[in-house]
Amino acid sequence: MSQVKGKVLKHAGQTRLMHWIHLICFVILGITGLGFYFKIITIDYIFGGIGNASVVHRWLGVVFTVGPLLYILTNFGRFSRFIDTISTFTKDDFKWLKTMGGYIPGLKGEVPPQDKYNAGQKLLGWLVIICCFLFFVTGFPMWLWRHAMPPQLLGLCYDIHFWDAVIAILAVAGHFFLAAIHPKSRVEFASMMTNGYVEAAVSAHHNEKWFATLQNDSELKA
Amino acid sequence: MNTFQEKTNLTRRQFLRGSGVLAATAILGGILAKFGFNVQARSQEYIAQRANGLYSLDERMTLRKSHENPEILQIYKEFLSPGGVTPLSEKAHHLLHTKYGDEIPELIAELKQHSHQAA
Amino acid sequence: MRAVEIIEITDNCKSCDHCSSICPTGAITGKLGQKHDINHQKCINCGQCLINCPFNAIQDLNQINKVKQALDDSQKYVVVQTAPAVRVALGEEFGLAPGTSVKGKMFAALRKLGFDQVYDTEFTADLTIMEEGTELIERILRQKGPLPQFTSCCPAWIKYAEDRYPKILPYISSAKSPQQMFGAVAKTYAAQKLNVKPADMYSVSVMPCTAKKYECDRPEMIASGYQDVDVVITTRELAQMIKTAGIDFLNLAEEEADRLIGSSTGAATIFGATGGVMEAALRTAYELLSGETLGKVDFHTVRGLKPVREATVNIPIKELGQTVPVNVGIVTGLKHVDSVIVDVLAGRSKYHFIEVMNCPGGCVNGGGQPIRHD
Numbered sequence: 001m002s003q004v005k006g007k008v009l010k011h012a013g014q015t016r017l018m019h020w021i022h023l024i025c026f027v028i029l030g031i032t033g034l035g036f037y038f039k040i041i042t043i044d045y046i047f048g049g050i051g052n053a054s055v056v057h058r059w060l061g062v063v064f065t066v067g068p069l070l071y072i073l074t075n076f077g078r079f080s081r082f083i084d085t086i087s088t089f090t091k092d093d094f095k096w097l098k099t100m101g102g103y104i105p106g107l108k109g110e111v112p113p114q115d116k117y118n119a120g121q122k123l124l125g126w127l128v129i130i131c132c133f134l135f136f137v138t139g140f141p142m143w144l145w146r147h148a149m150p151p152q153l154l155g156l157c158y159d160i161h162f163w164d165a166v167i168a169i170l171a172v173a174g175h176f177f178l179a180a181i182h183p184k185s186r187v188e189f190a191s192m193m194t195n196g197y198v199e200a201a202v203s204a205h206h207n208e209k210w211f212a213t214l215q216n217d218s219e220l221k222a
Numbered sequence: 223m224n225t226f227q228e229k230t231n232l233t234r235r236q237f238l239r240g241s242g243v244l245a246a247t248a249i250l251g252g253i254l255a256k257f258g259f260n261v262q263a264r265s266q267e268y269i270a271q272r273a274n275g276l277y278s279l280d281e282r283m284t285l286r287k288s289h290e291n292p293e294i295l296q297i298y299k300e301f302l303s304p305g306g307v308t309p310l311s312e313k314a315h316h317l318l319h320t321k322y323g324d325e326i327p328e329l330i331a332e333l334k335q336h337s338h339q340a341a
Numbered sequence: 342m343r344a345v346e347i348i349e350i351t352d353n354c355k356s357c358d359h360c361s362s363i364c365p366t367g368a369i370t371g372k373l374g375q376k377h378d379i380n381h382q383k384c385i386n387c388g389q390c391l392i393n394c395p396f397n398a399i400q401d402l403n404q405i406n407k408v409k410q411a412l413d414d415s416q417k418y419v420v421v422q423t424a425p426a427v428r429v430a431l432g433e434e435f436g437l438a439p440g441t442s443v444k445g446k447m448f449a450a451l452r453k454l455g456f457d458q459v460y461d462t463e464f465t466a467d468l469t470i471m472e473e474g475t476e477l478i479e480r481i482l483r484q485k486g487p488l489p490q491f492t493s494c495c496p497a498w499i500k501y502a503e504d505r506y507p508k509i510l511p512y513i514s515s516a517k518s519p520q521q522m523f524g525a526v527a528k529t530y531a532a533q534k535l536n537v538k539p540a541d542m543y544s545v546s547v548m549p550c551t552a553k554k555y556e557c558d559r560p561e562m563i564a565s566g567y568q569d570v571d572v573v574i575t576t577r578e579l580a581q582m583i584k585t586a587g588i589d590f591l592n593l594a595e596e597e598a599d600r601l602i603g604s605s606t607g608a609a610t611i612f613g614a615t616g617g618v619m620e621a622a623l624r625t626a627y628e629l630l631s632g633e634t635l636g637k638v639d640f641h642t643v644r645g646l647k648p649v650r651e652a653t654v655n656i657p658i659k660e661l662g663q664t665v666p667v668n669v670g671i672v673t674g675l676k677h678v679d680s681v682i683v684d685v686l687a688g689r690s691k692y693h694f695i696e697v698m699n700c701p702g703g704c705v706n707g708g709g710q711p712i713r714h715d
């Protein structure tokens with residue numbers, strides 16, 4: 001593999017902003033939500049006590065929903081390319097899954113070239129979309145229709161909402177570990193969290209197929 | 223510096239998949255809402271079913287009017303209004319009627335007095 | 342009225358706030374995200390919050406132990422009465438569809454549990470119609486009290502009226518509820534006939550209702566010289582007793598209630614549904630007032646599940662020699678009673694007789710009934 005020089009703009013400004021908003025909301029929603037479920041009164045007090053954590057949870061839920069929605073509407077192209085990427089599964093993706101991208105020590109084998117997102121990230125993308133959808137379709141009824149809904153439905157919403165939170169929190173924890181802590185991939189963290197750039201060499205290695213489609217700015221200018 | 227960027231054009235496939243996901247989400251939301259309303263509509267059915275259970279028991283009874291119950295006639299004749307069937311008799315008043323609200327203490331005193339005399 | 346802790350929100354409360362919209366009196370405090378509590382002063386013990394709690398986090402006062410103690414006590418002569426609504430819901434606890442009558446199996450199971458006499462609240466429902474119906478006739482024909490007359494069978498409604506509308510109390514029939522009439526005649530008439538000392542008699546009542554637990558403990562319910570009804574258990578508690586006793590409920594042979602104060606008519610059976618007391622009263626009042634026999638005893642106009650219903654029945658009154666239109670109203674769900682009461686107090690009400698039941702649909706949907714979350 002040739003050593004390319006330069007940088008790649010992986011995540012645009014609005015994408016990074018949306019990611020930040022979603023992240024902060026998610027953490028606080030998770031903390032307050034688990035506080036409700038396990039009846040950790042301290043958490044309620046951190047947010048002002050007497051049920052105020054619930055108010056925070058609900059309004060952050062609004063931000064958590066409206067943020068990505070606005071992003072999708074204003075960045076429909078980016079959104080569509082994202083969906084296209086994560087919904088394209090080729091032989092290479094399945095091979096990646098077989099070797100788990102080389103992240104698991106015991107699993108050996110050659111890691112095939114990947115897209116902008118590797119197969120694991122693609123699956124995470126879907127998981128996040130589905131989980132958010134479920135938060136949305138259970139959380140808002142639990143808030144706005146709590147009086148109108150029959151009890152069995154309200155109970156079902158609570159159950160789904162809770163297990164959804166468990167799955168989402170575990171998935172996001174894995175995501176955080178790989179993106180921020182694991183030495184092989186933590187460069188991603190700096191990219192999404194700060195200026196959006198990755199070293200071209202890294203990208204050419206991790207996202208070989210995607211890298212091949214990119215345009216070089218200097219060529220554009222020429 | 224040498225920088226690389228994604229192409230910003232939107233291919234047909236990308237557009238279709240992007241809007242497809244949005245449309246699918248909306249449809250799924252609609253289906254769930256419909257499911258919710260169905261559950262809502264059926265959630266009270268058991269009340270009518272239990273009531274119908276009572277109405278069909280009623281239909282299967284030979285006697286369907288309170289004043290035809292032979293044991294009712296018997297309790298009046300033998301106990302509440304000896305000799306006849308006259309509701310609101312003195313004994314009926316004592317055993318079968320009550321008072322409400324502020325009049326209760328007075329009623330309790332009356333009843334205690336009565337059981338004193340009986341004893 | 343006295344505050345009694347019949348209904349309690351346990352620590353399993355998930356703060357979902359559903360119950361506060363169910364409660365007819367606003368007795369439940371707490372916002373979404375806060376543990377909820379019950380103000381027992383305001384609570385009318387109806388148990389609607391309990392059967393509507395998504396998390397089964399609300400409980401009523403469990404009385405099974407009291408019943409077991411009485412049954413185990415050889416000194417005690419234990420009699421039991423069961424309300425009409427119980428027999429069409431008890432089966433649900435054993436997997437049957439709602440509305441399936443398990444009347445005969447229920448009587449058999451009660452005997453198996455060891456009750457000395459198995460009676461039927463329907464008997465005193467018929468007695469209620471005699472007393473309450475006659476009282477209504479007296480009010481209409483001889484102005485012996487204000488009109489309209491309200492029914493008095495529902496203990497949640499009675500406490501509500503006492504707490505909120507003391508001025509409406511004279512309008513409420515002075516007849517006791519069937520449960521309390523039963524208690525009073527059991528320890529007097531039945532005790533005499535059975536040759537049992539009233540002091541040794543223990544009177545148990547199986548009800549679809551949690552407010553009945555409050556009613557039996559009211560200090561004035563001592564007409565027999567003893568507490569008329571000693572203890573009330575719900576349909577749910579009876580099912581639990583049958584299960585713990587290991588009785589194969591579904592395979593029991595059908596039995597009947599004991600005689601003396603155990604026979605009943607169809608009019609008493611329908612007490613358990615909204616409009617049923619009204620229909621039963623109409624059947625009797627019509628025949629007593631007109632001297633004629635009703636061909637068709639069904640009054641379909643008073644049936645249904647709408648919260649407020651009304652009907653007019655033309656009764657040819659023999660004593661007056663003319664036909665009088667009798668206007669009746671039915672309220673099911675106390676949230677709908679306020680405007681009816683306001684009209685009565687303002688003298689605007691056109692009704693002669695108004696049936697009020699706290700629970701939507703009547704006693705069949707009482708707070709003591711099997712909880713349905715399907």
Ligand code: HEM
Pocket residue numbers: 026029030032033034036037054057058060061062064065135136138139140142143158159161162165168169355356357373374375
């Ligand atoms: C779409 C946005 C969301 C809305 C509108 C929403 C709304 C709600 C509401 C109304 C409640 C009940 C509140 C209470 O008991 O005070 C709740 C509970 C909860 N939420 Fe959310 N929520 C959202 C997103 C999330 C997210 C992202 C998480 C987790 C990461 C989460 C985790 C929880 C948990 C664990 C509970 C407690 C559930 C239980 O007690 O069974 N929620 N949410």
